[in-house]
Amino acid sequence: MTADMTQLIEPLIPALRRYARSFLKDAAAADDLVQDTLLRAVSHWRQRRPDGDARNWLFTILHNLAVSQLRQTARRGGMLPLDDADEFDVSAPSTQEDGLRQHDIMAAVNRLPDDQRSVLLLVSVEDLSYAQAARVLDVPIGTVMSRLARARARLLRLMEEDSAPASAHAYLRRVQ
Amino acid sequence: MTSTRPITEDELHAFVDQRLDATRHAEVETYLKMHPDVAARMAHYRQHRDALRAALAHVVEEPVPPQLNIRHLVEARRVDRRITWRPLAASVLMLIAGATGGWTLRGEASPSSEANGIASLAQEAAYTYNVFGSDPTHPVEFGAADKSQLVSWISSRLGRPIAIPDLVPSGYRFMGGRLVATPHGPAGLLMFDNDQGRRLAMLVRPMTIDANTRMSKHSFGGLRGYAWASQGTGFSLVSTAPEDLLHPIANEVRRQESSGI
Numbered sequence: 001m002t003a004d005m006t007q008l009i010e011p012l013i014p015a016l017r018r019y020a021r022s023f024l025k026d027a028a029a030a031d032d033l034v035q036d037t038l039l040r041a042v043s044h045w046r047q048r049r050p051d052g053d054a055r056n057w058l059f060t061i062l063h064n065l066a067v068s069q070l071r072q073t074a075r076r077g078g079m080l081p082l083d084d085a086d087e088f089d090v091s092a093p094s095t096q097e098d099g100l101r102q103h104d105i106m107a108a109v110n111r112l113p114d115d116q117r118s119v120l121l122l123v124s125v126e127d128l129s130y131a132q133a134a135r136v137l138d139v140p141i142g143t144v145m146s147r148l149a150r151a152r153a154r155l156l157r158l159m160e161e162d163s164a165p166a167s168a169h170a171y172l173r174r175v176q
Numbered sequence: 177m178t179s180t181r182p183i184t185e186d187e188l189h190a191f192v193d194q195r196l197d198a199t200r201h202a203e204v205e206t207y208l209k210m211h212p213d214v215a216a217r218m219a220h221y222r223q224h225r226d227a228l229r230a231a232l233a234h235v236v237e238e239p240v241p242p243q244l245n246i247r248h249l250v251e252a253r254r255v256d257r258r259i260t261w262r263p264l265a266a267s268v269l270m271l272i273a274g275a276t277g278g279w280t281l282r283g284e285a286s287p288s289s290e291a292n293g294i295a296s297l298a299q300e301a302a303y304t305y306n307v308f309g310s311d312p313t314h315p316v317e318f319g320a321a322d323k324s325q326l327v328s329w330i331s332s333r334l335g336r337p338i339a340i341p342d343l344v345p346s347g348y349r350f351m352g353g354r355l356v357a358t359p360h361g362p363a364g365l366l367m368f369d370n371d372q373g374r375r376l377a378m379l380v381r382p383m384t385i386d387a388n389t390r391m392s393k394h395s396f397g398g399l400r401g402y403a404w405a406s407q408g409t410g411f412s413l414v415s416t417a418p419e420d421l422l423h424p425i426a427n428e429v430r431r432q433e434s435s436g437i
Contacts, residue, residue, distance in 0.1 A: 017235055046322075
C-alpha cells in the first residue's frame with residue numbers, strides 16, 4: 001500500500017509546488033505548504049475516496065491549506081498592498097525579453113484577487129478540468145467559469161495598462 | 177454558422193483552454209472569424225495562458241527538495257507530531273514530567289533506575305493508554321491492515337526489529353498502532369481489543385538502564401500493567417483487564433518475543 005501511495009503521490013509533487021508557489025507568491029512558504037499537504041496525504045491516505053482522483057485530492061488539501069494561510073497572513077497584516085505586490089518570487093530569473101514578458105504576466109497575475117487567481121492557475125497551468133477545479137475549490141462549475149472569465153478580463157486590462165505608456169509608466173512606479 | 181446554438185462565453189474559455197470537441201471548436205473558429213473583436217480578445221487570453229505556463233514551467237523542472245521527498249515523509253511520518261498530535265504528545269510529556277517531579281528536565285545527566293528504568297516504562301505505558309486507549313475514533317494511526325508499514329516505521333524509529341505478538345488465542349485482535357513520544361525518545365504503541373471492546377496497549381521502546389529485567393506488576397488507578405525488558409528492549413502491557421487475565425497475556429507476549437517471532 002505504501003508503494004501504491006508513493007507511486008501515486010510522487011509524480012504530482014512538482015505540480016503541487018508550482019501551484020503553491022504561483023498561488024502564494026513565496027517560494028519558501030509554498031514548499032512548507034506542500035510539505036504539510038504531503039504529510040496530510042500520507043496520514044489520511046486511507047480516508048480518501050478510493051475511487052477518487054489522487055491529484056484532485058492533493059490539490060484540494062493544498063488549496064485549503066493555502067487559503068487558510070493567506071487568511072492568517074492577511075489577519076496579521078502581513079499582506080502586501082496590491083500595487084506593491086508585483087515583486088515576487090515566482091518567475092525564473094531571466095534577462096531575455098521573454099523573461100521580461102514572463103515577469104509582466106506573473107506581476108499581473110499576482111494582482112488578481114485570490115479566488116480569480118486560483119481558478120486561472122488551476123485551469124490554465126495545472127490543466128484541471130472545469131469540473132475538477134470546481135471540486136478543488138468547492139464551488140459550482142458556474143462559479144469557476146465566471147471567476148475564470150473575470151480573471152482573464154482583468155488580466156488583459158492589467159497587461160494593457162502595463163504596456164500602454166510603456167517605460168515612462170514603469171519608471172514612475174519604480175521611483176514612487 | 178453551422179449550428180443554431182449561440183456561442184457562450186464559457187465556450188470561448190473552453191476554446192482558449194482547448195477543451196471543446198472538434199465540431200464545436202470549428203464552430204467557435206467560424207464565429208471568431210466573423211467577430212474580430214472577440215477573436216482579438218481570445219488571442220490575448222491564449223497568449224496570456226501560454227506566457228503564464230512558460231513563466232511557471234521552471235518550477236516543475238526543479239529537483240524536488242529533500243523535505244518534499246515522499247519517501248522520507250512516509251518513513252518518518254512526522255505529520256502527527258507536527259500537525260495533529262504534537263500538542264497531545266506534548267501534554268503527555270508534561271503529565272509525565274509533572275507526575276515524576278520534573279526529573280525529565282535533568283535529562284541524561286543523572287539517570288536513576290527509579291526514574292528511567294522499568295518503572296518509568298510502565299508509567300509511560302499507562303499515560304499512553306489513558307490518551308489513546310480511550311480514544312473512540314482514532315486510537316491507532318495505522319490499522320491492522322497496514323501492519324507491515326507500522327512494523328517498519330516503528331522498527332526504523334526504535335532502531336531494532338519489532339514484532340507484533342499474535343494474541344488471537346488469548347481473545348485479543350490486533351487493532352493497529354502508532355509511534356508515541358516519551359521522555360526517552362520514540363516508543364511504539366500497539367493496540368489490541370477483544371470482542372467486548374476492551375483494549376490492551378503494549379508500549380515498546382529501547383531501555384538504557386534496566387536493559388534486562390524480570391516481569392513486574394504495576395497499577396495506576398484503574399489500570400494494571402506488566403512490564404519487563406529483554407536485551408535492551410522494554411515491553412509494557414497495560415489494560416483495564418483484571419490481573420488474572422492480563423498476566424497470562426503478558427507471559428504469552430514475552431514467550432513469543434523471546435522465541436523471536
